[in-house]
């Protein structure tokens with residue numbers, strides 16, 4: 001028997017649908033509307049349909065709904081297309097990185113927040129849309145936070161009618177209302193009840209406790225699928241194996257199917273969780289927080305919430321990132337419970353005590369914009385050419401620490417993305433058109449001059465993907481010993497080239513234990529990059545050398561020097577830090593004396609058990625003399641914070657190719673410097689808000 005809960009619900013009975021008229025009127029009347037309604041009440045799927053039916057969307061335009069994650073944008077679009085009985089890509093479509101399923105007929109478009117940011121670069125007025133809905137606002141993803149600030153401006157400046165809607169189940173309505181100067185519309189009622197159970201004591205291991213709870217439900221509870229949250233890929237894969245083993249050794253009449261769900265799975269693998277299945281088999285989905293918001297997985301009755309999440313934290317002083325398992329916020333706990341009770345009544349098992357929820361957990365999730373590297377964000381804001389932009393005082397909902405902004409400005413300047421007056425250079429604009437992180441984008445721009453676009457695009461694509469091979473891979477069959485000694489970038493290039501020579505066959509990937517998902521994804525990204533950057537060619541034997549030189553320009557702020565007679569390194573720059581090369585990589589780089597290269601560039605600087613450099617490549621000191629000189633130069637951050645005061649003027653001035661060739665002193669007439677007072681005021685505001693958030 002197949003479950004078909006999909007149609008068991010009368011859509012007109014969803015809390016949001018019951019208030020359709022009022023919602024349509026509120027959006028029609030107000031430039032910005034904040035809508036708060038319980039999880040599962042119909043915000044994501046129903047509001048766009050309500051606005052369409054009520055004629056709030058202009059005839060020749062569409063409504064765009066953002067989601068923080070790709071899997072949500074795709075699955076919700078599919079669901080709404082089903083409800084409207086149209087095919088995806090017709091009246092309802094979606095746009096995510098590397099995939100656009102829309103047509104001229106599309107009136108409701110689901111996108112990731114990153115996709116909307118890109119669309120803004122091409123069409124700053126967003127002229128295709130009459131309404132933008134920023135959904136899941138509570139997540140405070142970096143991209144959604146940027147959209148808050150940019151769209152708040154657009155609402156007041158666009159000549160044509162434009163409406164902004166902010167939605168979430170768990171939002172500090174008052175704060176949003178104050179920021180946007182908008183009314184808050186609250187929708188009472190939920191779909192089905194969710195019973196919540198807390199642990200009576202803190203478990204010794206949330207991982208073991210999660211497995212025990214899955215097995216307990218399987219052996220003792222009635223029918224229904226299980227959604228269990230964990231923190232990351234490795235942990236999830238391990239948990240799936242453990243559960244499968246436990247089921248094998250337990251005699252139970254009901255079968256079980258265990259499915260992982262995390263961001264780096266292929267879209268095909270991800271969509272398995274939404275496919276109908278035999279109701280006699282209990283399905284257990286083990287997921288990261290990508291399943292925390294938006295998703296309706298039909299059949300879920302039980303949710304297991306261990307109360308933890310993996311979060312990235314960037315330290316601007318050292319340039320080091322750490323990925324740590326931290327406690328979730330109360331808002332996240334509520335979202336997780338809300339994954340049950342959507343198609344039938346449900347239960348949520350919290351593997352932490354009620355006391356911990358009330359006293360230890362933060363109320364809301366800390367915005368990503370306050371704990372991440374902001375180079376890409378600042379470049380983005382600069383290239384949008386907003387009038388009177390000063391990134392230090394930009395109207396963010398929650399401003400980041402000024403040190404984070406200063407760090408981003410410094411890095412952008414050293415990469416040549418902005419000039420002495422903080423205006424985006426031609427190089428900066430080119431960088432912003434590439435769907436890559438700034439260092440890789442900068443290397444790609446440089447690769448054109450060095451004639452090694454193919455090689456650089458391949459390395460950039462491989463590095464963007466991350467997961468390529470497992471420990472068992474015998475790379476020396478694919479990569480020569482000499483190439484091996486040059487480091488990861490060259491190894492990644494050679495691996496891809498070997499696969500390319502083999503005609504991109506899957507059997508090749510299997511034979512060398514290469515990740516099918518990772519390699520296929522890298523191939524897609526590479527193809528896209530090669531469509532964006534003109535391929536200039538250099539002689540084959542120069543390719544490798546030129547590649548490393550381009551990387552030196554892109555990674556000008558990520559260079560390390562080995563200590564004398566020692567395999568430790570010191571990063572270059574204002575806050576030079578002692579660190580080591582990640583152990584598995586260090587083995588491959590060492591020469592016959594066991595010494596690592598004197599100079600390297602690195603892709604990642606992460607804090608795990610200690611500070612490690614990951615993905616490193618050997619470079620020559622004479623290639624980086626300009627970079628070293630720049631790194632030791634005192635940079636006037638105040639001058640960089642403003643910029644694009646007069647876009648037409650700045651674009652005339654911005655014809656300088658790289659920062660290393662920036663003519664110091666060339667200044668846009670009329671540019672007012674951000675003063676020390678502006679920055680102290682920004683810092684004060686930031687600290688005051690932080691204190692308030694902690695209270």
Ligand SMILES: Nc1ncnc2c1ncn2[C@@H]1O[C@H](COP(=O)(O)OP(=O)(O)OP(=O)(O)O)[C@@H](O)[C@H]1O
Nearest residue numbers: 006039040041042043044045079169294296298342
């Ligand atoms: N794929 C689906 N299969 C079955 N029912 C679904 C599906 N998607 C949505 N629904 C039904 O529609 C309801 C509304 O879903 P919707 O995603 O619009 O809610 P929401 O208010 O946006 O929730 P959240 O705040 O959790 O994102 C769900 O509670 C569920 O009953």
